[in-house]
Amino acid sequence: MSEKQIVVIPGDGIGEEITAAAVCILKKAAGKSGIQLHVERHLAGGAAIDAYGLPLPDSTIQAAKRADAILLGAVGGPKWDGVAPEIRAEKAILGLRKELGLYANLRPIRVAKALIEFSPLKPEAISGVDILLVRELNGGIYYGAKNEAAVVNGVEQASDLEIYSTPEVERIVKLACQAAQLRRKQVVSVDKANVLASSRLWRKTAQETAAQYRDVTLSHLYVDNCAMQLILAPKQFDVIVTNNLFGDILSDEAAVLTGSIGMLPSASLGDGTGLYEPIHGSAPDIAGKGLANPVGTILSAAMLLRYSLGAEEAAAAIEKAVDQVLVQGYRTADLYKPGSTKVSTEEITSLIEKQL
């Protein structure tokens, strides 16, 4: 039995109940693969603001750095919308990404057959979509030099620098190519090279990097065109790789096409500890009512097993268990329609656990 250290950051709103659900599944699946998990809870986001006056306490950062992996629920909520900009809940997310060097955000976009009717797209367009969106998460305009409103020649102005270096592009494109090798071997790199200098460096570097993966085909799309293609023909995509800002927009756009964002997981990877979280928010309005869909967090736990603990079998077992429960017609409130069986957060978790 190997032992692994997991830091759980429930966060705010429904964070508590969805991470509780996912930890239960995670432990069971890991145990069956001979891994014993030690779970430590830490605060971040609004809960940390309430307790310590800041969204990302040093104790959380240190524990995160020491751990083998981190499972996060969701942070923030209207309760903390009024706090000073320096301590906003977003700072917890951005701080964790930077402190842990999480440069790659992996967002699988898939729709369970049983849920196709929830997509805003026509069924024939969405059915069979299977995209892995790889977003650069540690550079670009998110972390480039900022000038908050300053008066220049009597006029107030503010700016942000979009900046990329060759090594930053190389490492994310490598990761995208390696992921593609385990899939359909098609990488689309998204930029705005017809306008941006940083995108021209991105494109050139992507080309040179992908050339080292002879079985992988690289193509390029401008970001505006990609925003269109995702809607018109999402099935054309295998792996998409793009910068931090474009990835923020395109990953959320791609996610809603599925119609069930409560189902979608994510992984943020770097050279050290990886962080896993569902893509949805903290939904404070439904917190504590048993209405939250824990599946996005449970599938994030599966990604944790796959990428941070090397437990592919355990990961696949969770994914299969989720699928089976859906096929049996069990649905949390967000995905309920007459004809299916409505279940609570805890009930769907037990059903998934039983399938394991």
Add this chain to the structure above:
Amino acid sequence: MSEKQIVVIPGDGIGEEITAAAVCILKKAAGKSGIQLHVERHLAGGAAIDAYGLPLPDSTIQAAKRADAILLGAVGGPKWDGVAPEIRAEKAILGLRKELGLYANLRPIRVAKALIEFSPLKPEAISGVDILLVRELNGGIYYGAKNEAAVVNGVEQASDLEIYSTPEVERIVKLACQAAQLRRKQVVSVDKANVLASSRLWRKTAQETAAQYRDVTLSHLYVDNCAMQLILAPKQFDVIVTNNLFGDILSDEAAVLTGSIGMLPSASLGDGTGLYEPIHGSAPDIAGKGLANPVGTILSAAMLLRYSLGAEEAAAAIEKAVDQVLVQGYRTADLYKPGSTKVSTEEITSLIEKQL
């Protein structure tokens, strides 16, 4: 009879045939409103590269500045993809925007009832959508300082500056609020104020500016959330105002939701001459075959009459004529389905002309 000077820039690919169609409709509608048009043709894009070795000749710029309005087809195509970066066809577009001070791009997103089935969205989601997207077109990262790949401490890097000043935000938000006053009086301003300093200035300025329009309601969305909401619930939007880069992405995303981008017009306005063009590209593969849909350009001509010539009646007459021809079941190749009547570029133009 008043006289007006129109510069027509056919551009490349199908540009020739769609501008020819639109000029014919434009002249007739203007004539009925007592306006006599003088039309002058000028080159830009690939055609200008072929003739003069550069995409935006000074003669075109000068004629454009003198004119009352400009009607443009579409520029660029694979034939010129290999030219030096300094003379790429995009330079014609970006150059015209800057030379003419076109700071506001207006993109109406509407779907004719007759064409709802072409939308990738389910009919109930798209039917009745009527959005005016207002994109800032003369600032931001498009024109901010660029550093093409330079070696810093042995590492190649490149950057672009996203920068906005208060007056730049004020004028575009004013325009959006004034447009909203003629519509449903709801403005959504889109930014990324949780991450970007320029977005924080944008949001603050938008708030202060919109406060002067007491009948207009302003709200704010982060760009990633807007990319989702456009797909999930496009009907919630009346006027959207956003910066150059976000506007590039969101306007194309919103456009494809209609399923008929051949139908969509645009206006680019500044303090002088306005420029009108369809939102689609030059489609060189179908050029000269009578397959092109001229309606996007014809509706752009209607916007030209409305915004540059103050001929609201003539504009509305064109829009009504287009609607009638669609209701009668006439369709160009891009929108043909069994049960409708397939017509060529010229045929649909004559049909629209007859309705006027």
